[in-house]
Amino acid sequence: MPLVRSQTAHGVATVTLDSPSNRNALSTALIEELLAALAAAAEDDAVRVVVLTHTGPVFCSGADLKETAAAFGSGRPPINRLGEVLTAIWEGPKPVVARLTGPARAGGLGLIAAADLAVCSLDATFAFSEVRIGVIPAVISTTVLPRLSPRAAGELFLTGATFDGARARDIGLVTAAVPAGEVDEAVASFVAALVRGAPGALRGTKALLRRQKADTFRDEVAAMTTLSVEYFGSAEGIEGITAFRDKRPPNWIPDGLS
Known part of the structure; x- marks a missing residue:
């Protein structure tokens, strides 16, 4: 068993x-x-x-x-x-x-x-x-x-x-x-x-919550700025922003939840 x-x-x-x-x-x-x-x-x-x-x-x-x-x-x-x-x-x-x-x-x-x-x-x-x-x-x-x-x-x-x-x-x-x-x-x-969160964004946010910070505040801000730009330019980021603008559910929402 x-x-x-x-x-x-x-x-x-x-x-x-x-x-x-x-x-x-x-x-x-x-x-x-x-x-x-x-x-x-x-x-x-x-x-x-x-x-x-x-x-x-x-x-x-x-x-x-x-x-x-x-x-x-x-x-x-x-x-x-x-x-x-x-x-x-x-x-x-x-x-x-x-x-x-x-x-x-x-x-x-x-x-x-x-x-x-x-x-x-x-x-x-x-x-x-x-x-x-x-x-x-x-x-x-x-x-x-x-x-x-x-x-x-x-x-x-x-x-x-x-x-x-x-x-x-x-x-x-x-x-x-x-x-x-x-x-x-x-x-x-x-x-x-x-489940309403984008899969890649959920994965990235989970990693963000567990990462070790940079040694200095300036280095931390720089690293987080780079990461933010990366996600805004990702396929998920573009889809999410477009869906928000078009007032529709993004394409990662499971069937039945839209």
């Missing part, structure tokens, strides 16, 4: 963690299937947005500790490949929206932080539980620390305390926290906005 399912409709690839029997833990097998699903979505021109969601009551419980214990000493625990998943989400060309209606722990929070947008239910719970089992949140810090305030990161990394959806929103881990019955509506609203 697959541990990750993927389906595409109306420009949206929905990638579902489907291993509820072990709380969608990040086993080697699940990681491999997730990487394959993300790669397929990245390569599919019909896909404009990826929604990362789950079956069962838990979004993701973190690393598969049973497999990790069995792999001790082999050099091949599942954590070895978690960085590949975070990179695929963080650097992938398509916007990723994380959707969760249940708990997330440890490595699962790395997935959420890697996503461009994240929507959770207010009653979802979170914890950086690593210190409580004698390890540290090293790999996931690459995506989590850019999201969280330093004080929140220090508190939650060091204590391993559990916090709710409202706190996750307030510290920047998620974009929105809503009542459980409104999660799908909130996700759909974000997706509807994202």
